[in-house]
Amino acid sequence: MDAYWGWWIVAAVLAGAELVTNTFYLLAIAVALAAGGVAAFLGLSSEWQWALAVALGIALTFVAHRWRTRRLQPTPQEPADIGNSVRVILDSDYDPAELFRDETATERTVEESLRICAPVHIFQRWALEPAEIDGIEFKRGDKVSMILAAANLDPAKFSDPLAFKPDRNEAPNLSFGAGIHFCIGAPLARLELNVVLPILFKRLPGLKLAKTPVVKDVYHFHGLDRLDLVC
Numbered sequence: 125m126d127a128y129w130g131w132w133i134v135a136a137v138l139a140g141a142e143l144v145t146n147t148f149y150l151l152a153i154a155v156a157l158a159a160g161g162v163a164a165f166l167g168l169s170s171e172w173q174w175a176l177a178v179a180l181g182i183a184l185t186f187v188a189h190r191w192r193t194r195r196l197q198p199t200p201q202e203p204a205d206i207g208n209s210v211r212v213i214l215d216s217d218y219d220p221a222e223l224f225r226d227e228t229a230t231e232r233t234v235e236e237s238l239r240i241c242a243p244v245h246i247f248q249r250w251a252l253e254p255a256e257i258d259g260i261e262f263k264r265g266d267k268v269s270m271i272l273a274a275a276n277l278d279p280a281k282f283s284d285p286l287a288f289k290p291d292r293n294e295a296p297n298l299s300f301g302a303g304i305h306f307c308i309g310a311p312l313a314r315l316e317l318n319v320v321l322p323i324l325f326k327r328l329p330g331l332k333l334a335k336t337p338v339v340k341d342v343y344h345f346h347g348l349d350r351l352d353l354v355c
């Protein structure tokens with residue numbers, strides 16, 4: 125087999141993996157390896173093939189990293205939830221100084237913000253066996269969407285569910301999911317929110333909404349496109 129096929133086969137495998145994982149890094153390396161294949165095809169020595177592939181791999185990994193962070197920046201859950209919480213708090217009639225007066229009050233404020241404005245709206249599951257839930261029949265293989273954000277507003281679990289009431293002492297919210305796939309990062313996300321929000325409102329006690337916040341037009345990683353604030 126000619127040397128260039130080796131480069132291209134590995135590049136194709138990585139490109140396939142990229143389609144599944146959506147990381148951008150695998151795509152960057154796949155392109156670099158494909159370039160190594162082109163160098164081999166053009167008859168360059170194996171040193172030059174490697175030099176080209178490695179140099180391009182490093183450069184494209186940087187590009188992929190830049191692109192990935194830019195693309196993901198507005199969407200990961202915690203920034204989304206910090207924005208959601210700030211908006212919910214400023215939209216409420218509560219005084220932030222009261223909401224964050226101590227650790228217990230802070231924790232309740234954070235949980236209530238997570239409940240009323242879940243950053244992750246929907247997760248999906250597939251039925252492994254026939255089941256009936258609340259009169260609805262599921263066959264094996266049925267795809268089920270769990271709308272976590274709606275579960276957080278269930279009037280059977282939360283009184284006056286659309287109201288922001290940090291002192292409510294009711295069911296736990298489902299913003300981090302439930303069961304074996306319960307969010308592994310929940311303690312970290314909760315810690316961040318419990319640390320960041322009191323600091324923000326303490327440093328900027330006069331914080332107000334400057335304009336109506338613009339909600340992002342996506343169902344996943346529910347968050348804001350714009351949150352204009354004044355002090």
Ligand code: HEM
Nearest residue numbers: 201202205243244247299300301304305307308309312313
């Ligand atoms: C406000 C922030 C966050 C929210 C709202 C959130 C939400 C969720 C939800 C709803 C699930 C369940 C998915 C399912 O049921 O299939 C989940 C799973 C997961 N989360 Fe988070 N998440 C947050 C932050 C984080 C952070 C900071 C990390 C990592 C450091 C993380 C890592 C994970 C992982 C690895 C899973 C998969 C767990 C499994 O499948 O067993 N999350 N997250």
